[in-house]
Amino acid sequence: MTRKVYDVIVVGTGAGGGMAIKTLCEGGLNVLALNSGRRLDPDRDFGNHRQPYDLEYRGFGNPKTREQRFPVETEVTADKGIWEHEITYTVAPGSKWTWTRCAAVGGMTNFWGRSCPRFGEIDFKAGSLDGFDDEWPMTYEEIAPYFSRVEKMIGVASTVQNRPSNPDGEYLPPIEFRCLDHIVRKGAEKVGIPYLPDRLAQLTVPHNGNAECHYCGECTSGCDVGAFYSTPWHFLPPAEETGKLELRTYAHAKNVLVDEDGCAKGVAYIDRKSGQEVEAYSKAVVLAASCCETAKIMLNSKSRHWPTGIANSSGQVGRNMSDDLYGTPVYGYLPQLLGQPSRPDNVTEATIGWMPRWQNLKNPREEKFIRGYSVYAFGGCGVFPYYHDQLEGFGSRLKRDIKRYYPAPISFVIQAPSLPSEHNYMDIDPEVKDKFGIPAARFTSNGVRTNC
Ligand SMILES: Cc1cc2nc3c(=O)[nH]c(=O)nc-3n(C[C@H](O)[C@H](O)[C@H](O)COP(=O)(O)OP(=O)(O)OC[C@H]3O[C@@H](n4cnc5c(N)ncnc54)[C@H](O)[C@@H]3O)c2cc1C
Numbered sequence: 001m002t003r004k005v006y007d008v009i010v011v012g013t014g015a016g017g018g019m020a021i022k023t024l025c026e027g028g029l030n031v032l033a034l035n036s037g038r039r040l041d042p043d044r045d046f047g048n049h050r051q052p053y054d055l056e057y058r059g060f061g062n063p064k065t066r067e068q069r070f071p072v073e074t075e076v077t078a079d080k081g082i083w084e085h086e087i088t089y090t091v092a093p094g095s096k097w098t099w100t101r102c103a104a105v106g107g108m109t110n111f112w113g114r115s116c117p118r119f120g121e122i123d124f125k126a127g128s129l130d131g132f133d134d135e136w137p138m139t140y141e142e143i144a145p146y147f148s149r150v151e152k153m154i155g156v157a158s159t160v161q162n163r164p165s166n167p168d169g170e171y172l173p174p175i176e177f178r179c180l181d182h183i184v185r186k187g188a189e190k191v192g193i194p195y196l197p198d199r200l201a202q203l204t205v206p207h208n209g210n211a212e213c214h215y216c217g218e219c220t221s222g223c224d225v226g227a228f229y230s231t232p233w234h235f236l237p238p239a240e241e242t243g244k245l246e247l248r249t250y251a252h253a254k255n256v257l258v259d260e261d262g263c264a265k266g267v268a269y270i271d272r273k274s275g276q277e278v279e280a281y282s283k284a285v286v287l288a289a290s291c292c293e294t295a296k297i298m299l300n301s302k303s304r305h306w307p308t309g310i311a312n313s314s315g316q317v318g319r320n321m322s323d324d325l326y327g328t329p330v331y332g333y334l335p336q337l338l339g340q341p342s343r344p345d346n347v348t349e350a351t352i353g354w355m356p357r358w359q360n361l362k363n364p365r366e367e368k369f370i371r372g373y374s375v376y377a378f379g380g381c382g383v384f385p386y387y388h389d390q391l392e393g394f395g396s397r398l399k400r401d402i403k404r405y406y407p408a409p410i411s412f413v414i415q416a417p418s419l420p421s422e423h424n425y426m427d428i429d430p431e432v433k434d435k436f437g438i439p440a441a442r443f444t445s446n447g448v449r450t451n452c
């Protein structure tokens with residue numbers, strides 16, 4: 001029997017894989033997509049406007065599995081095989097690392113925060129501006145047309161802001177500011193800090209055949225109408241329409257297969273339902289299984305040509321792991337809104353406004369630190385009064401206070417880049433294997449607790 005050879009095998013169907021799949025299929029190539037977990041069914045798997053009182057554990061999730069859950073899992077999305085808890089990883093002694101993984105088709109795009117500002121020239125040139133690390137091997141001017149192309153494809157809502165840190169893109173109308181955003185904007189202006197509409201891949205108007213947002217505020221448990229960008233709603237349907245895509249679910253990639261010249265010729269994966277190893281063949285392979293899983297697959301792809309893992313002759317695969325740093329949230333309340341009538345204004349379950357970087361813009365060393373950070377504001381009348389444990393008292397007084405504060409609480413979170421460090425890396429654990437016999441990823445980090 002002649003074996004089938006696809007043009008391309010794409011491993012992963014999230015943000016990276018979804019874009020590759022759509023582009024390659026629309027370009028006329030035969031694509032085999034491998035995804036570790038299952039397809040999601042929005043009717044069964046997403047929030048669908050259920051209130052905490054409709055849920056068995058009132059939104060807190062099953063206490064038996066609470067300890068093992070990632071912070072991003074909600075009661076609706078937990079304990080269903082959507083998030084990856086089966087494939088083992090290890091953490092080196094003295095390190096802390098939480099590896100948040102979404103196994104479902106579409107990966108993290110099913111539940112992401114939708115904030116997608118552009119990088120600016122000060123990011124690409126940061127290395128030479130402040131002398132720490134190397135410059136990126138590309139300029140903003142070179143990449144700007146690709147930012148535009150993606151923004152037009154996925155639909156990003158925002159405004160033209162003329163900020164040097166995050167250049168403007170091609171936007172749908174922004175989400176309207178609410179009372180709390182106007183109050184924050186006024187206060188921020190007084191101290192010279194910008195508070196502007198975030199860049200959100202959330203549809204304020206119908207776009208490319210996808211429905212507009214109805215502001216139910218349940219994005220973290222999945223969108224039942226596909227009104228924010230995710231690959232299962234936006235990219236996989238057009239790819240499937242070409243007739244060029246074969247998607248295999250429960251297909252957990254193990255390693256890249258190479259030919260006698262050391263070039264990729266396919267992928268070995270585990271069929272998670274049967275536990276059997278399967279080989280699939282192609283002329284090219286795209287690894288897009290998320291950052292660290294991709295590195296794990298590469299490091300596990302050893303051959304005579306690639307004794308330390310495929311394309312790892314530099315030894316840099318898995319090194320200098322960098323993730324966003326999130327500063328401890330600041331909680332408070334807006335006295336102007338205390339006791340005011342509540343409104344259904346928790347419209348995105350995330351942020352509407354942001355304070356884009358305002359530090360080190362003129363001179364990279366204006367501040368006592370290099371680079372910069374953004375601040376996001378969270379607030380609005382959410383379905384659950386998350387501030388309940390910050391109020392004193394009990395019984396009817398506590399209930400009264402919860403109601404009085406309901407429209408007023410607000411919190412701020414800072415998001416900053418982490419600098420590359422040789423002390424932060426992942427490699428392959430020499431001893432531990434997962435349940436399918438694949439050598440496990442091992443994380444070493446310099447004490448900072450990190451996600452993703
Ligand atoms: C709650 C949350 C909020 C976020 N908010 C934002 C935000 O506001 N802005 C932003 O820019 N980013 C945000 N992110 C991060 C963003 O979602 C990710 O950076 C992005 O999705 C990464 O894309 P990816 O393709 O590399 O990985 P993923 O989207 O995770 O996709 C990886 C895919 O590979 C599959 N896979 C994994 N291992 C294997 C294997 N061995 N074999 C086969 N398939 C495999 C997975 O099932 C998945 O489908 C957020 C993430 C989370 C979880």
Ligand code: SF4
Binds near residue numbers: 223
């Ligand atoms: S707020 Fe909008 S994008 Fe979010 S889940 Fe509801 S309809 Fe979807």
